[in-house]
Amino acid sequence: MTRTPLLQVEHLTMRFGGLIAVNDISFTAYDREITAIIGPNGAGKTTVFNCLTGFYNAPVGRLRLTGARGEFLLERMDGFRIAQKGGVARTFQNIRLFPQMTVLENLIIAQHNTLMRASGYTAAGLFGLKSYRDAEREAVELARSWLDRLGLTAQADWEAGNLPYGSQRRLEIARAMCTKPVLLCLDEPAAGLNPRESGELRELLTEIRDRRRIGVLLIEHDMSVVMGISDHIVVLDYGRLIADGTPAEVRSDPAVIRAYLGEEDTDQIPPEVARNLRQGGRV
Amino acid sequence: MDVRALLKDAGLAAFVAFMLALPMIGFQTVDFSGGVGITVVTRFGDVAISVVLVFVGRLALSLLQYPSWRPPLLMASVVVVVGLPLLKTQAHYPVITWLAVIASAVIAVRSAWLHFDVSGVVGRDENNRMGDAAAFIGRWFGPVFVLFAVIFPFLPTTSRYLLDLGILVLTYVMLGWGLNVVVGLAGLLDLGYVAFYAVGAYSYAIIARDFGLTFWACLPLAGLFAAFFGVILGFPVLRLRGDYLAIVTLGFGEIIRIVLLNWASFSGGPNGISSIPRPSFLGMPFHPNPPEGVTSFHQFFNIDFSAEHRIVFLYYLILILALVTNSFTLRIRKLPIGRAWEALREDEIACRALGINPTNTKLTAFAIGAMFAGFAGAFFATRQGFISPESFSFIESAVILAIVVLGGMGSQIGVVLAAVLLIGVPEFFRELAQFRMLAFGAAMVGIMIWRPRGLLAHRDPSIRLSDAAGAGR
Numbered sequence: 060m061t062r063t064p065l066l067q068v069e070h071l072t073m074r075f076g077g078l079i080a081v082n083d084i085s086f087t088a089y090d091r092e093i094t095a096i097i098g099p100n101g102a103g104k105t106t107v108f109n110c111l112t113g114f115y116n117a118p119v120g121r122l123r124l125t126g127a128r129g130e131f132l133l134e135r136m137d138g139f140r141i142a143q144k145g146g147v148a149r150t151f152q153n154i155r156l157f158p159q160m161t162v163l164e165n166l167i168i169a170q171h172n173t174l175m176r177a178s179g180y181t182a183a184g185l186f187g188l189k190s191y192r193d194a195e196r197e198a199v200e201l202a203r204s205w206l207d208r209l210g211l212t213a214q215a216d217w218e219a220g221n222l223p224y225g226s227q228r229r230l231e232i233a234r235a236m237c238t239k240p241v242l243l244c245l246d247e248p249a250a251g252l253n254p255r256e257s258g259e260l261r262e263l264l265t266e267i268r269d270r271r272r273i274g275v276l277l278i279e280h281d282m283s284v285v286m287g288i289s290d291h292i293v294v295l296d297y298g299r300l301i302a303d304g305t306p307a308e309v310r311s312d313p314a315v316i317r318a319y320l321g322e323e324d325t326d327q328i329p330p331e332v333a334r335n336l337r338q339g340g341r342v
Numbered sequence: 343m344d345v346r347a348l349l350k351d352a353g354l355a356a357f358v359a360f361m362l363a364l365p366m367i368g369f370q371t372v373d374f375s376g377g378v379g380i381t382v383v384t385r386f387g388d389v390a391i392s393v394v395l396v397f398v399g400r401l402a403l404s405l406l407q408y409p410s411w412r413p414p415l416l417m418a419s420v421v422v423v424v425g426l427p428l429l430k431t432q433a434h435y436p437v438i439t440w441l442a443v444i445a446s447a448v449i450a451v452r453s454a455w456l457h458f459d460v461s462g463v464v465g466r467d468e469n470n471r472m473g474d475a476a477a478f479i480g481r482w483f484g485p486v487f488v489l490f491a492v493i494f495p496f497l498p499t500t501s502r503y504l505l506d507l508g509i510l511v512l513t514y515v516m517l518g519w520g521l522n523v524v525v526g527l528a529g530l531l532d533l534g535y536v537a538f539y540a541v542g543a544y545s546y547a548i549i550a551r552d553f554g555l556t557f558w559a560c561l562p563l564a565g566l567f568a569a570f571f572g573v574i575l576g577f578p579v580l581r582l583r584g585d586y587l588a589i590v591t592l593g594f595g596e597i598i599r600i601v602l603l604n605w606a607s608f609s610g611g612p613n614g615i616s617s618i619p620r621p622s623f624l625g626m627p628f629h630p631n632p633p634e635g636v637t638s639f640h641q642f643f644n645i646d647f648s649a650e651h652r653i654v655f656l657y658y659l660i661l662i663l664a665l666v667t668n669s670f671t672l673r674i675r676k677l678p679i680g681r682a683w684e685a686l687r688e689d690e691i692a693c694r695a696l697g698i699n700p701t702n703t704k705l706t707a708f709a710i711g712a713m714f715a716g717f718a719g720a721f722f723a724t725r726q727g728f729i730s731p732e733s734f735s736f737i738e739s740a741v742i743l744a745i746v747v748l749g750g751m752g753s754q755i756g757v758v759l760a761a762v763l764l765i766g767v768p769e770f771f772r773e774l775a776q777f778r779m780l781a782f783g784a785a786m787v788g789i790m791i792w793r794p795r796g797l798l799a800h801r802d803p804s805i806r807l808s809d810a811a812g813a814g815r
Contacts, residue, residue, distance in 0.1 A: 112695060113694075114691075114694075138694045138695075139693075139694045139697050139698060139699050139700065140697070141697075142694070142695055142696055142697030143697030143698075143699070144697075148695070148696070149695050151691075151692070151695075155689050155691060155692040155695075156689075156692070157684070157685050157688035157689055157692065158688060159688060159801060160681075160684060160685065160688060160801075160803070160804075161803045161805075161806075163803070163805060163806070163807050164681060164684075164803060164804060164805060167681060167805060168681050168682065168685045168693075168696065168698070169696050171678050171681070171682055171685075171696060171697065171698050172697050172698075174678040175678045175679070178677055178678055178679075180679075181674070181677055181678075181679050181706075184677040184678070185670075185673060185674065185677065195805075199805070199807070203807065206807075212807070215806075215807035216803055216806050216807055216808070234696070235695075235696075238696055238697055
């Protein structure tokens with residue numbers, strides 16, 4: 060299978076005052092692959108995401124997205140346009156659902172731009188034209204297919220904030236998918252999930268990659284998720300890129316082990332920790 | 343819960359009430375009959391009444407938490423049997439007697455409610471129940487309210503005074519519904535809403551004065567101008583939220599008022615604009631002797647002239663305007679733009695990540711909220727026939743905002759209840775004379791303690807999976 064580059068990050072640099080959060084990072088995420096970004100806390104993973112999705116304007120670097128919707132230079136676009144035009148959807152480290160709106164409404168809002176066009180920017184919707192009603196029905200069908208997939212159909216009319224934590228995580232992913240993205244960015248989707256839930260998450264993510272045929276960018280600390288499903292891993296430490304390769308390559312990279320376990324005594328890693336790391340446990 | 347602790351608690355409250363009542367109620371300064379100097383009159387009887395009322399009220403409040411229903415009911419009956427005759431002897435303030443009766447009834451009903459409720463758990467559970475009650479009221483009482491509002495002018499008990507009060511309340515209902523778009527749906531705290539009301543009123547007054555257009559031609563223009571000003575205000579405050587937004591909108595409201603006050607050649611300054619044309623019914627004026635060639639309302643319908651026709655007409659005009667505002671808001675809530683407003687209120691960052699344009703979304707909320715204020719302003723101008731900057735002070739914004747917050751943010755029927763409560767009820771407190779605002783304030787505090795999220799804080803989903811399945815509506 061030939062790999063199609065989806066997102067090319069070139070020399071991305073982001074400074075906050077004197078702190079260089081992301082320092083000259085270049086990597087490529089491919090279409091229909093799961094690319095994981097890992098690294099110790101404070102390595103700059105979320106900063107990379109925020110630059111990508113337009114929450115920060117990176118002063119240096121190029122973010123070239125070559126998706127089904129065309130080619131975009133994300134560093135030049137406003138935050139909402141990256142999602143609207145480019146088709147980059149994201150989730151957040153701390154869940155950002157619309158807690159007082161229902162589960163279904165959360166999924167419908169994700170289709171805002173499609174529905175806005177269908178409602179003739181409100182005018183047609185106000186008079187209840189058929190074209191808008193059809194568009195709304197389609198939006199509900201898309202939402203329903205996700206609810207069925209997540210097993211949340213019975214809770215469709217619940218307030219999203221009342222869902223259990225694990226369901227909220229999955230709902231946020233479904234909401235991002237409802238924007239019909241070309242690139243899905245997930246910021247620690249397994250945080251706070253129990254082993255069974257993170258197993259379900261792995262299934263969901265591989266399904267999104269294989270069946271929806273889009274690229275996934277993943278920040279994650281849970282090594283069982285990262286090692287189990289990633290096609291490609293990028294490792295950051297102190298804002299620099301220290302490794303880039305397949306899970307097997309990254310796992311045995313001395314620089315990565317050093318970053319996770321400290322500089323000294325690298326040959327003295329406790330055997331159970333090393334085994335854990337190789338087998339993909341949580342570090 | 344032992345009796346001694348209850349009594350001690352109530353005693354403490356009574357002591358605080360005593361300390362407050364002694365200077366505030368106990369002494370009154372009155373002019374000498376000749377008008378030279380003042381003298382002090384003591385009213386210790388009233389102080390005693392207030393202290394006893396606070397003691398009993400505090401005791402009743404504590405008893406409401408009591409797991410059994412018998413003591414509160416006993417308490418309520420004691421108040422009615424013993425308290426009322428005593429209060430009757432103090433005939434200064436009949437309102438207090440009424441309050442005591444209402445409070446006792448509430449306590450009795452509440453205790454009965456607790457008794458019949460199996461779980462007896464008060465708290466989160468109860469919030470849901472209140473939500474259901476709000477939904478119920480919204481669904482069934484809404485049409486009843488509308489029906490009542492429609493037949494209100496023809497009820498035998500309706501006097502000219504009550505009709506005027508009805509117009510006033512409906513004006514505030516409309517303003518509340520308009521502000522509900524901005525504050526309740528989009529979550530943008532706007533403290534300068536009255537500015538758009540002023541823009542609407544002055545647009546109508548000035549266009550009618552200088553260009554001679556009729557009310558019906560000016561109404562959309564007034565809405566348009568107000569919406570335009572809404573967008574103008576919207577631009578600088580796009581990046582602000584919460585407190586900061588409130589401060590800027592407050593400033594904007596004051597700017598409009600002060601410009602109107604000082605730009606005398608344009609707005610007439612503090613003298614305002616007078617003899618604003620009155621509205622006509624399909625081109626037929628309400629006038630006893632219309633000019634040549636014009637048929638007036640009473641001539642057309644071949645009835646005797648009555649000044650009340652115009653009042654009734656104004657009443658229906660504001661009723662229709664308010665109902666249009668309501669149905670527009672209800673409809674737009676179910677459209678993508680309305681959902682985007684609510685999403686923006688919940689989480690702006692998530693909205694941007696979903697590709698929702700926050701600028702356009704906020705500006706439309708400001709513009710549509712302002713447009714309704716503009717309509718209401720034009721109505722206000724034509725009803726009063728005279729406007730001046732005094733009518734558009736900050737306190738008006740505060741009252742409209744209070745209506746929205748008190749009603750429960752985003753709740754349409756809540757706005758109606760709150761407007762009746764805030765505008766109508768103070769009229770009934772007139773018997774209390776100088777304590778009117780005190781009673782009003784106490785009622786507000788009470789409501790906010792009793793229902794911190796507003797009278798009818800209930801959000802109806804804009805779409806349900808079950809409904810959406812078939813009709814898509």
